[in-house]
Amino acid sequence: MDVSGGLGLAAIARYADAWKELHARISHRFARAEARDLAGRYLAGLLERVERKNGWQLAEAIGEPGPRGVQRLLGAATWDTDGVRDDLRDYVVAHLGDEATGVLIVDETGFLKKGRRSCGVARQYAGTAGATANCQVGVFLAYAAQDGAAFIDRALYLPQEWTGDRERRTEAGVPEATRFATKIELAQQMLARAFDADVPARWVVADAFYGRSHELRRWLEARERPYALMIPKTNAVWYQGRRERAEQLGERLCPAPALGPWACLELSEECATGMRRWLLVRCDAEDPDEHAYFLAFGPEETTEAELIRVCTTRWQIEDGFAQAKGEVGLDQYEVRKWEAWHRHATLCLLAHAYLVVIQQAAQREERAEKGAPILA
Numbered sequence: 001m002d003v004s005g006g007l008g009l010a011a012i013a014r015y016a017d018a019w020k021e022l023h024a025r026i027s028h029r030f031a032r033a034e035a036r037d038l039a040g041r042y043l044a045g046l047l048e049r050v051e052r053k054n055g056w057q058l059a060e061a062i063g064e065p066g067p068r069g070v071q072r073l074l075g076a077a078t079w080d081t082d083g084v085r086d087d088l089r090d091y092v093v094a095h096l097g098d099e100a101t102g103v104l105i106v107d108e109t110g111f112l113k114k115g116r117r118s119c120g121v122a123r124q125y126a127g128t129a130g131a132t133a134n135c136q137v138g139v140f141l142a143y144a145a146q147d148g149a150a151f152i153d154r155a156l157y158l159p160q161e162w163t164g165d166r167e168r169r170t171e172a173g174v175p176e177a178t179r180f181a182t183k184i185e186l187a188q189q190m191l192a193r194a195f196d197a198d199v200p201a202r203w204v205v206a207d208a209f210y211g212r213s214h215e216l217r218r219w220l221e222a223r224e225r226p227y228a229l230m231i232p233k234t235n236a237v238w239y240q241g242r243r244e245r246a247e248q249l250g251e252r253l254c255p256a257p258a259l260g261p262w263a264c265l266e267l268s269e270e271c272a273t274g275m276r277r278w279l280l281v282r283c284d285a286e287d288p289d290e291h292a293y294f295l296a297f298g299p300e301e302t303t304e305a306e307l308i309r310v311c312t313t314r315w316q317i318e319d320g321f322a323q324a325k326g327e328v329g330l331d332q333y334e335v336r337k338w339e340a341w342h343r344h345a346t347l348c349l350l351a352h353a354y355l356v357v358i359q360q361a362a363q364r365e366e367r368a369e370k371g372a373p374i375l376a
Helices: 009-027 033-047 055-061 068-075 081-096 166-172 183-196 214-222 246-253 304-313 316-328 338-369
Strands: 103-112 122-126 131-145 148-156 203-206 227-231 236-239 242-245 262-266 275-282 292-299
Touching (some): 009 033, 009 338, 033 068, 055 068, 068 338, 081 131, 081 338, 103 122, 103 304, 103 316, 131 183, 131 316, 148 316, 148 338, 183 214, 214 227, 214 292, 227 304, 236 246, 236 275, 242 246, 246 275, 262 304, 292 304
Parallel strands (some): 203 227
Antiparallel strands (some): 227 292, 236 242, 262 275
């Protein structure tokens, strides 16, 4: 996502203005000027081409004599971590927000770790490794619209083995009031914050881990929030008055080349007035085991094209994870405590959002230079 080369001094100046806007947006969250300044340099360091964005290398990149200042910023300095999280959300909405195309995407990612002292670390499944591994797991919420996608929230999953271990919790700085919450519950908490903040998104999407949850689907429907959630192929749905597994319907639909890579069926399960349910299948012509199934709920006038657009948006969060880890060091931290993890993750997501925003600015300038229409 390198946008710095060949864009002209005017564009670079505009990016500098965008940087000042970003830093100004979060400045009031810091109690002391020193922490405010260091946070700005920390963000700048996350954007530098540093091999590993850990304590020593990041400190060197931002002109610190050692990692102590960076460690203090993430651990002991006084600043409002959740307030900066809210500023991140508002920043993304200000630059990418679009009511017509906005989608909220839930997903998780793993952070492989050694030892057992890092907050939330346990033997658990990590998509990063494709297997059960010693790791931390973070649940994330991203926002995607026509101008791009960026993260707006994050939560560290605390496994059950941690909840009753007072000594371990105290050492890792887990707040006393923090209790065990499933990943589904963490997703609901982040979605609720987005709903309360009026984030302009018409749909919620997520992978099959979340889509298989009846609780999450009922929770969204009770709030009249349309969704398109992946489901396992073994999930049963109501079609033409009968219960059938999604894979059975997919087997009948997907061999038909005329349907293209997507098939869409209106389901017969009852809904609130004006709402409908659909099953969408993304067909893999070479391997039926790779078909992807989505259960959608939304306004009855929703077109098939809109449903497909929303479903395909889900994979943007995976691109976001790759960018946030590869570009701004989301997975390169050396912190062990609860607050420090959330602080590092929040600042990384803010740096990633800045990259998305200036990438959009670069693309607009490129279109202008070519004489193409500049999209809003």
